[in-house]
Amino acid sequence: MSEPDRAAVRAALTAQRIETPSWAYANSGTRFKVFAQAGVPRTPEEKLDDAARVHEHTGVAPTVALHIPWDKVEDYGALASYAKERGLGLGTVNSNVFQDDDYKLGSVTHPDAAVRRKALGHLLECVDIMDATGSRDLKLWFADGTNYPGQDDIRARQDRLAEALTAVRDRLGEGQRMLLEYKFFEPAFYTTDVPDWGTAYAHCLKLGPKAQVVVDTGHHAPGTNIEFIVALLLREGKLGGFDFNSRFYADDDLMVGAADPFQLFRIMCEVIRGGGMDDAAGIAFMLDQCHNIEPKIPAIIRSVMNVQEATAKALLVDRGALESAQLSGDVLGANAVLMDAYNTDVRPLLAQVREESGRDADPVAAYHRSGWAQRITEERKGGQQAGWGA
Numbered sequence: 353m354s355e356p357d358r359a360a361v362r363a364a365l366t367a368q369r370i371e372t373p374s375w376a377y378a379n380s381g382t383r384f385k386v387f388a389q390a391g392v393p394r395t396p397e398e399k400l401d402d403a404a405r406v407h408e409h410t411g412v413a414p415t416v417a418l419h420i421p422w423d424k425v426e427d428y429g430a431l432a433s434y435a436k437e438r439g440l441g442l443g444t445v446n447s448n449v450f451q452d453d454d455y456k457l458g459s460v461t462h463p464d465a466a467v468r469r470k471a472l473g474h475l476l477e478c479v480d481i482m483d484a485t486g487s488r489d490l491k492l493w494f495a496d497g498t499n500y501p502g503q504d505d506i507r508a509r510q511d512r513l514a515e516a517l518t519a520v521r522d523r524l525g526e527g528q529r530m531l532l533e534y535k536f537f538e539p540a541f542y543t544t545d546v547p548d549w550g551t552a553y554a555h556c557l558k559l560g561p562k563a564q565v566v567v568d569t570g571h572h573a574p575g576t577n578i579e580f581i582v583a584l585l586l587r588e589g590k591l592g593g594f595d596f597n598s599r600f601y602a603d604d605d606l607m608v609g610a611a612d613p614f615q616l617f618r619i620m621c622e623v624i625r626g627g628g629m630d631d632a633a634g635i636a637f638m639l640d641q642c643h644n645i646e647p648k649i650p651a652i653i654r655s656v657m658n659v660q661e662a663t664a665k666a667l668l669v670d671r672g673a674l675e676s677a678q679l680s681g682d683v684l685g686a687n688a689v690l691m692d693a694y695n696t697d698v699r700p701l702l703a704q705v706r707e708e709s710g711r712d713a714d715p716v717a718a719y720h721r722s723g724w725a726q727r728i729t730e731e732r733k734g735g736q737q738a739g740w741g742a
């Protein structure tokens with residue numbers, strides 16, 4: 353039985369990378385109302401300026417996920433250079449085949465081949481953008497589905513989906529991947545074409561090594577054991593990454609670790625157990641959140657810290673003690689090992705990790721002291737809306 357090596361834990365926390373989403377910096381809301389905030393970015397470049405502040409104070413958020421067309425620019429190479437000058441990189445490219453009138457009955461699964469061609473064209477354009485930005489991953493979330501029994505043929509829609517995914521796979525270059533995201537409902541309410549990990553896994557398995565499943569923590573029915581899904585996908589080599597957020601009811605997109613920090617800890621335990629923290633595993637740890645009523649940049653910093661805290665606790669699990677309790681059938685002992693780690697206050701450890709890399713122990717306080725919030729409130733008028741929720 354061995355206590356986790358503290359230096360190794362600190363090294364793992366220093367090496368951790370969490371990608372922030374460009375849309376989290378912009379105005380967002382529910383379908384009832386978007387509450388505009390002061391100082392919100394007006395351009396993709398200003399979103400990067402804000403992301404650079406998050407990275408400066410946390411040290412673990414060096415990439416930003418783009419959403420096309422919300423982050424449409426003339427020159428993506430120039431945007432990548434803009435990011436680089438601020439110590440950032442452009443991350444996952446998120447496609448959008450859900451905000452066009454043509455997609456009322458679906459995008460790549462639409463019964464009309466012309467609409468399917470249009471949707472596929474957008475996905476291929478996203479790969480062109482990845483070539484220019486140097487992004488590794490294309491994230492595919494489809495709003496496709498039906499609202500009424502009999503509305504369309506469930507099997508034919510799977511065939512159309514497979515055809516589009518195959519075309520995207522064939523277009524991907526060396527080192528590029530496609531991450532297929534599932535969600536059990538919304539905006540479709542009867543069938544969803546990629547409703548669960550099993551459907552995503554079945555498609556990705558046929559597509560081969562360039563296709564991986566992405567787990568959005570808000571995309572499951574209440575009570576779903578997400579860490580089991582994580583363990584299984586990792587074991588099969590098919591976990592591509594996470595969209596982290598919190599849910600109380602549906603796809604709430606609240607700050608990760610806010611609703612259920614224990615669930616986040618359990619997920620990170622399975623990530624670590626499956627070797628998912630190693631670079632070789634290629635897991636993309638992304639946030640997919642909206643900050644509708646809270647100030648955005650401090651909320652994103654807080655979210656990054658929540659992932660760090662869950663990771664630190666999971667790293668502190670005494671794996672030797674856990675295994676020996678498990679193998680001897682010591683139910684309570686095994687559970688106690690996990691709970692000991694979860695109940696550890698890891699804030700001093702994370703403060704030490706930050707100070708060791710020359711950062712303030714308290715990133716939120718450092719941000720508030722920096723004057724950035726006052727500066728953007730003064731300089732930016734008429735911030736951009738993320739693109740949905742109007």
Ligand code: AOS
Pocket residue numbers: 375419446447493533535568595603640
């Ligand atoms: C939608 O519910 C999904 O979570 C998407 O990953 C994402 O929120 C959207 O595509 C924004 O890019």
Ligand code: ZN
Pocket residue numbers: 493533568595640
């Ligand atoms: Zn998502």
Ligand code: ZN
Pocket residue numbers: 535568570571603640
């Ligand atoms: Zn979602």
